[in-house]
Amino acid sequence: NAGVTQTPKFQVLKTGQSMTLQCAQDMNHNSMYWYRQDPGMGLRLIYYSASEGTTDKGEVPNGYNVSRLNKREFSLRLESAAPSQTSVYFCATTLQGNNSPLHFGNGTRLTVT
Amino acid sequence: GESVGLHLPTLSVQEGDNSIINCAYSNSASDYFIWYKQESGKGPQFIIDIRSNMDKRQGQRVTVLLNKTVKHLSLQIAATQPGDSAVYFCAEPGSGYALNFGKGTSLLVTP
Numbered sequence: 001n002a003g004v005t006q007t008p009k010f011q012v013l014k015t016g017q018s019m020t021l022q023c024a025q026d027m028n029h030n031s032m033y034w035y036r037q038d039p040g041m042g043l044r045l046i047y048y049s050a051s052e053g054t055t056d057k058g059e060v061p062n063g064y065n066v067s068r069l070n071k072r073e074f075s076l077r078l079e080s081a082a083p084s085q086t087s088v089y090f091c092a093t094t095l096q097g098n099n100s101p102l103h104f105g106n107g108t109r110l111t112v113t
Numbered sequence: 114g115e116s117v118g119l120h121l122p123t124l125s126v127q128e129g130d131n132s133i134i135n136c137a138y139s140n141s142a143s144d145y146f147i148w149y150k151q152e153s154g155k156g157p158q159f160i161i162d163i164r165s166n167m168d169k170r171q172g173q174r175v176t177v178l179l180n181k182t183v184k185h186l187s188l189q190i191a192a193t194q195p196g197d198s199a200v201y202f203c204a205e206p207g208s209g210y211a212l213n214f215g216k217g218t219s220l221l222v223t224p
Contacts, residue, residue: 041216059211098211
């Protein structure tokens with residue numbers, strides 16, 4: 001039982017490159033989220049998927065796209081990376097919505113040069 | 114807009130002492146609060162939660178207190194251990210399906 005698994009753990013990109021961050025969960029949760037964490041800014045919601053087949057923007061969606069591939073997997077794509085997207089990205093899940101605890105993965109540390 | 118905040122950015126306690134981490138919230142309609150612990154290099158880990166129909170909830174060595182009158186939340190850790198050193202966040206539901214997180218308090222446990 002791995003919980004929430006994120007890949008890769010680390011990534012360095014050059015400005016303009018693209019990449020997809022992967023997230024998979026084995027908790028049978030319905031809702032999945034992508035957050036970014038920056039020093040002094042706390043955790044900010046990028047996108048979420050309330051249930052399979054739906055996605056919605058969070059607080060900071062610009063420059064990102066998401067895909068809820070199935071109930072288990074929720075990916076985050078950077079089409080053209082920018083230095084401002086240097087951050088630690090966390091995937092999280094809840095059984096349903098935001099009235100139950102989020103369970104987080106261990107993050108992807110992304111540097112854009 | 115509504116926000117979740119923390120009174121103290123850093124807290125240093127001696128091993129064995131009790132720790133209290135505070136959080137002020139501004140949305141009086143919030144009905145659910147969560148505390149997370151984040152160790153270096155890891156994702157936030159759920160510690161304990163409380164709903165607004167309660168004013169106290171206890172877990173293993175942790176207690177969360179909710180004072181709705183002054184919109185204040187606290188996390189008490191009994192007999193603090195070195196493994197408790199981490200950043201602690203409080204969180205409350207935001208708009209839609211979001212959770213709004215505070216900036217965090219760093220707890221340092223000294224021998």
